[in-house]
Amino acid sequence: MKKQGLSVLMVAILLFSLAGCSVNTTTNGSKKDIIKVGVTAGPFEEITNKVKEVAKKQGMNIEPVVFNDYMTPNRALTAGEIDVNVYQNIPFLKQYNHDHNTHIVPVGKTVAMLMGIYSKKYKSVQDIPDGATVGLQNDPVNRSRALHVYQQAGLITLKPGTDEDKATVQDIEKNPKHLKFKELEAGLLARTLDSLDASTINGNYALQAGYEPKKDSIFLENDDKYVNVVATNKKDKNNPAYKKLVQLYNSDEVKKFIKEKYKGVVITFNKPFELND
Known part of the structure; x- marks a missing residue:
């Protein structure tokens, strides 16, 4: 009887655990209810807070996670602590992958900021x-x-x-x-x-x-080649939620916010998915 009771308890714990896991993913596991977006403090944080506002209207939940340097957001991404990050350009990303043997990939363009x-x-x-x-x-x-x-x-x-x-x-x-x-x-x-x-x-x-x-x-500077991207781990590059996130960064509402707040210093793009990588 004790063994039978223990087995029932184990099954109950397992079912409870599985139910808890379903809170964060859809039935096919392709989209998280809350997308954790790593950003650097300042403009990327401000822009992402606007994206969060727009996303909520469309039923998406965005949680900005703020960092104060250029290295930690990629470490957090590869560690699974965040889902995507938005702060780096493609040359920086390629160099980081080379130096750290990581497989982070761009999903789409966001903005470019002039040095x-x-x-x-x-x-x-x-x-x-x-x-x-x-x-x-x-x-x-x-x-x-x-x-x-x-x-x-x-x-x-x-x-x-x-x-x-x-x-x-x-x-x-x-x-x-x-x-x-x-x-x-x-x-x-x-x-x-x-x-x-x-x-x-x-x-x-x-x-x-x-x-x-x-x-x-x-x-x-008079060069906008250093476009910043939404980046994620290679295994997640086709996640439709992350593609949608790129679209939100390039939405008319977010572009209007950027234009009014940054007065031309932050550059937006008309074709967010055309990446020369």
């Missing part, structure tokens, strides 16, 4: 003096992007044939102002601008720090 050069000491790039110390992102993709921004601004010239996504200070051919580059984590550059003569700062971190990029930068 700029900022200074609390000088009002133009021409005013930056000989021997100035300038900030530079220390991760490979953003470092390369920043060096190209310095080149666009006329401060340096990179060697011909330099890899577009892998430039380093060793690839500088001409440095007429003899600039000294101080490499820091991207999220720290806005916070340490007082100690630098100037620095490149990613658009999301500039906005988070209270800057209006078109007004406050002394130079703003």
Whole structure:
């Protein structure tokens, strides 16, 4: 009798567990009731909160999970702590996969945020003096992007044939102002601008720090190739809920919010699923 009672108890526990699991998925397991979206603090957080508002009207539940750096959102994704993340561009994603042997893939486009050069000491790039110390992102993709921004601004010239996504200070051919580059984590550059003569700062971190990029930068990049994406683990790339999420980021209501709030610094796209990867 004791064995029979124990068996009944075990079956009851198993049924209860299975019932609990069904709360988070549909019957075919293809769509979670709550989609956890990893974002960096600032604009991506703000945009995703708007997406959450629009999604709710359509019966989708979005839960933004906020991070303060560029590495943790991918770690959380591969660990299964979030379902997708929205903060990185494709060159950064490819480099991360290469460096960490991960299989994160883009699902669709969201927005692009312009990188700029900022200074609390000088009002133009021409005013930056000989021997100035300038900030530079220390991760490979953003470092390369920043060096190209310095080149666009006329401060340096990179060697011909330099890899577009892998430039380093060793690839500088001409440095007429003899600039000294101080490499820091991207999220720290806005916070340490007082100690630098100037620095490149990613658009999301500039906005988070209270800057209006078109007004406050002394130079703003003229390249929108660094489009940010909804990304997920490869096994989940065809999840219809995540495709729907991409559509929400590109909905008219969200685009209107972006246009009014960020005044052209955050770029939206008409064809969110055309990825050149």
